[in-house]
Amino acid sequence: MPGHKGNGPLGVEALDITEVRGADSLFCADGIIKESESVASEIFGAHTFYSTEGSSLSIRAMVYLTALYARALGRVPKIVSARNCHRSFLSALALVDLEVEWLDSADEGSYLTAGDVRGAFADYLGRTPTECLPIALYVTSPDYLGNMQDIGALAALCHERGMLLLVDNAHGAYLKLLEKSLHPIDLGADMCADSAHKTLEALTGAGYLHISKNAPVMLAENAKRAMSVFASTSPSYLILASLDLLNEKLLGSYRDELRDFIIKLDICKEMITNKGVKLVGDEPMKITVYAKSMGYSGNMLADVLRERGIECEFSDEDFVTLMPTPSSRADITVATEVILGLKPRARKNSEASAPVLKGKPERVMSVREAILSVPERVPVKQALGRVVCDTALACPPAVPILMPGERVGYDAVAVLEYYGIDSLLAVRE
Ligand SMILES: Cc1ncc(COP(=O)(O)O)c(C=O)c1O
Structure with a gap:
């Protein structure tokens, strides 16, 4: 393998190798990939692991590691999260069977933005008894519109309570390279997922899972396994090569x-x-x-x-x-x-502000139950009262308006229609 034997119409086939002798192996790296990842770890000041399946894979691995950590400590297997998450977070919750509780979000004029997560999280902490505290907080920062959360303050709130802070930093890999780093790991996050292909110049699919050196050691110890639980056994060497070459650029003029x-x-x-x-x-x-x-x-x-x-x-x-x-x-x-x-x-019409959900939609079942339910495609106009089976979203941005397991209300119909979504997958009745 691969079948093209290094020749083919794209012209890149010669670089598209597999785990031949000397090429190392991503999930049991002890050769050139390990070496390259340790350079990336130096650059990011973290335990850094390569993904050839974007931030999506790193997010699944983060959620899996969080579930392991909760188990190891006998803590509540639940994450509290802002609602403007990418769909990969939801599939991760379903796969790993971890519960989620959504933070209240202020009306920021778009479901893509969570507003002041720090304030919402502080309120949440104020009304949640210590013994019911979830194992982690999950936030997306930067979000699709370019809003950034106060990661330092969130990390402090989490760590005071023995919680982990997980950040979807898919849009922010470059934040490490600013004159003063704004990268989540430097601001106190325990783990974060970066897409190297979004804001850095690696090939599509290139990403990182970063784990803070200050985070509990079992997270980094189990990171490779966590990635391999969800990843293909044939990671793209083209993508790996692009991550490796990117290191040079990041250490050089970037x-x-x-x-x-x-x-x-x-x-x-x-x-x-x-x-x-x-x-x-x-x-x-x-x-x-x-x-x-x-x-x-x-x-x-x-x-x-x-x-x-x-x-x-x-x-x-x-x-x-x-x-x-x-x-x-x-x-x-x-x-x-x-x-x-x-x-x-x-x-004229463009003056009207975007409709938003009025409060949290009714939750009928867990994300996992909903994603594993038999689906039926339903026009949004007829979806009132139905329970969403998969994320109701447009892609991009792949950020859900309604979460799996939530009931469609009048307000949700208006929001979905506003964003041009004309049908959704509902749990079959
Ligand atoms: C906020 C956010 N998180 C995660 C992802 C998934 O990243 P990737 O495409 O690298 O898997 C995306 C992709 O668009 C995203 O916008």
Whole structure:
């Protein structure tokens, strides 16, 4: 293996090897992969493990390790989480059979944003007896719109109570390379998942699982096994090679390139806001435009950008998110020109703010029970009262509006329709 024997139409087949002698083996690494991972560990100041299946695999491994840790300590096998999680977190909960409790979220104008998780978590702690405290808090930071949570404060709240802090940092691998690191591990998280392919320049599928050196030792000790429980036994060596080469770049010129690029981005952001266009989020490397502030929908603005050759990361009715890297200087110049050249439109329907869920939806069954239930596809218009079987979402962003096991209420129908979701998988009745 592989069947192509190093030759084929893509031209990359020669690099697409398997575990031949000398090539090491990802989940029992003791050769070149171990060496490369230890360089990455040095760079990130953590126990760093490669994923060739993105942050999705690292998230599953984090959740699995958390379940193991709860078992080892005889603690409540439950995680408390903000609702704006990626779907891989939900499949992980189902696979590992870990319960979840959702934090209250404030109305932030989008289900993609959790608002002030620190405040919501502090409230949660205030009303939860010590013996019922879950084993971990899970947050997504940065989120899809570029909002970042106060990881340092959350870590302190967790650690005071013997809880772990897990961070989905899929959008924030680069935070380690800032002049002053904002990487979750440096701010106190116990584990985090980074996508090296999203904000760094590795191939699609490249990711990391980082475990803090201050975290309980059993987490790092069991990390390889945790990854292998969910991963393919044939990890892509192309992706591994891209992670290995990325180390060189991160140790070389990348920090300087990033610093210079962020200066440019800040100038672009300032020009855009000076024109009266509202930007959201505090993440250095994202530009998220609240398109309605110009009378546009996010999807309309994305089309305008597309006509000029700029493909956004994400758009919906309200927002357009751009995710540049230092290699997209030219694109950012064009995108800024396009945004500055927009003629404000008279606000009619676009003025209405996005509908949001009114409180937490009724939970009928656990995430696991729902995901393992027999599904039936139901038009959203007829879904009132039904129980969601899988995440009700658009992809991207693969962030659910309703969680598996929740009942569809009137408010949810309005939210789903607003985001263009016309059917969902409900538990078959
Ligand atoms: C917030 C968030 N978490 C996790 C993931 C999964 O990352 P990956 O595609 O690297 O598996 C994504 C992917 O878009 C994401 O946006």
